[in-house]
Amino acid sequence: xxxxxxxxxxxxxxxxxxxxxxxxxxxxxxxxxxxxxxxxxxxxxxxxxxxxxxxxxxxxxxxxxxxxxxxxxxxxxxxxxxxxxxxxxxxxxxxxxxxxxxxxxxxxxxxxxxxxxxxxxxxxxxxxxxxxxxxxxxxxxxxxxxxxxxxxxxxxxxxxxxxxxxxxxxxxxxxxxxxxxxxxxxxxxxxxxxxxxxxxxxxxxxxxxxxxxxxxxxxxxxxxxxxxxxxxxxxxxxxxxxxxxxxxxxxxxxxxxxxxxxxxxxxxxxxxxxxxxxxxxxxxxxxxxxxxxxxxxxxxxxxxxxxxxxxxxxxxxxxxxxxxxxxxxxxxxxxxxxxxxxxxxxxxxxxxxxxxxxxxxxxxxxxxxxxxxxxxxxxxxxxxx
Ligand SMILES: *Cc1c(COP(=O)(O)O)cnc(C)c1O
Numbered sequence: 001x002x003x004x005x006x007x008x009x010x011x012x013x014x015x016x017x018x019x020x021x022x023x024x025x026x027x028x029x030x031x032x033x034x035x036x037x038x039x040x041x042x043x044x045x046x047x048x049x050x051x052x053x054x055x056x057x058x059x060x061x062x063x064x065x066x067x068x069x070x071x072x073x074x075x076x077x078x079x080x081x082x083x084x085x086x087x088x089x090x091x092x093x094x095x096x097x098x099x100x101x102x103x104x105x106x107x108x109x110x111x112x113x114x115x116x117x118x119x120x121x122x123x124x125x126x127x128x129x130x131x132x133x134x135x136x137x138x139x140x141x142x143x144x145x146x147x148x149x150x151x152x153x154x155x156x157x158x159x160x161x162x163x164x165x166x167x168x169x170x171x172x173x174x175x176x177x178x179x180x181x182x183x184x185x186x187x188x189x190x191x192x193x194x195x196x197x198x199x200x201x202x203x204x205x206x207x208x209x210x211x212x213x214x215x216x217x218x219x220x221x222x223x224x225x226x227x228x229x230x231x232x233x234x235x236x237x238x239x240x241x242x243x244x245x246x247x248x249x250x251x252x253x254x255x256x257x258x259x260x261x262x263x264x265x266x267x268x269x270x271x272x273x274x275x276x277x278x279x280x281x282x283x284x285x286x287x288x289x290x291x292x293x294x295x296x297x298x299x300x301x302x303x304x305x306x307x308x309x310x311x312x313x314x315x316x317x318x319x320x321x322x323x324x325x326x327x328x329x330x331x332x333x334x335x336x337x338x339x340x341x342x343x344x345x346x347x348x349x350x351x352x353x354x355x356x357x358x359x360x361x362x363x364x365x366x367x368x369x370x371x372x373x374x375x376x377x378x379x380x381x382x383x384x385x
Contacts, residue, residue, distance in 0.1 A: 001320070002372050004327040005187035006365045008263070016255040020247045031250035036197070038257055043172030045180070045199040047206030050250060051213050054159045054183030054196035056243035058086035058129070061179040061198050064208040065153045067092045067127050074114070075129040076106040077332040077352040083129045083157045084333050092126070096334050098349040102287050104133050104300070107351070108142035115150045125152045132161035132171065134286065135295030140166055140176035159183035160297035162190065163264035167291050172199050179205060189263055189295055190256040192249035216240030266366040267296035270373060274299055274362060277377045281384045282307035298329055302358040308384065312357055315383055319360070322379040327361045
């Protein structure tokens with residue numbers, strides 16, 4: 001089966017991890033701060049906090065922004081569940097905003113309409129998590145204008161988007177947001193096995209996330225309630241977690257990072273080939289906004305159902321049976337049983353639900369060979385006649 005995504009590990013990656021294994025520190029050594037510095041310089045951000053996953057980065061980001069009981073977090077239904085769950089971890093309420101039918105990202109128009117209604121009933125969100133789906137940046141300019149008008153904070157869930165650009169600037173620079181989060185899960189653009197990072201330009205937000213990543217414990221005398229009892233001394237001044245990244249993971253991340261730009265270029269080359277070869281099929285190809293450069297984590301096509309005799313599911317099953325490991329990103333979060341229990345229903349977010357009826361993620365990753373891609377294309381052509 002040709003998977004929809006896959007990591008690329010070379011000898012340099014293996015050597016980097018082995019070097020750490022043979023060193024004094026498997027975790028909390030020099031590699032984590034070096035990885036943070038590497039990513040923040042690349043992204044033109046001021047601070048970076050490496051953590052155990054994007055999920056933990058989202059949780060810490062929400063906590064740093066003061067999200068808690070009685071607050072609202074809004075996000076898009078077309079995302080991985082973690083973009084919404086982070087609000088629930090903090091005791092906040094979660095709601096969704098429908099997607100733009102062309103980009104599949106959160107719709108600024110739908111967001112504004114919902115904000116106008118929420119203002120009237122005094123239920124404005126404290127945090128909006130925007131997701132750069134497939135690597136395509138959201139309309140950050142419009143969303144940040146709305147955030148100033150309505151007073152919410154912005155987290156960019158850029159799990160799909162490292163290596164991309166918005167208006168010529170790297171995603172992760174936080175020009176239009178408070179915090180940006182990356183994922184380094186193996187299916188994502190670069191990997192540390194499990195891992196994530198939160199970037200920000202705000203020193204206080206970064207200090208808070210750093211504290212909470214490691215139990216809420218500090219060794220900074222300035223932050224303590226009393227002078228240290230001795231050189232062993234630390235204080236727990238908040239309730240944190242063990243969300244640390246290990247040095248093994250960071251070493252892998254540093255090594256992977258050296259190929260980041262090339263990876264994204266390869267993704268674009270593969271996407272270009274799909275664009276050419278699939279354009280006459282009854283499917284809608286990904287639409288690319290001209291003001292941005294996508295990280296292209298995913299290549300999602302939508303079936304034009306009126307032109308096809310087979311159902312979405314039948315096509316999906318046929319492709320899988322033919323060895324093409326297509327996938328679906330994502331099941332609208334509000335339709336998950338856990339969220340239905342909270343009162344969401346099918347029909348709540350029609351654009352997101354229509355997308356779900358039609359979307360298919362095709363294989364796209366740097367190691368996808370020309371022959372493999374040709375075989376994906378011919379299987380698609382056969383099944384979409
Ligand atoms: C993968 C992903 C996450 C979660 O990332 P982990 O590192 O696995 O915790 C969150 N949001 C989106 C949009 C993702 O794709």
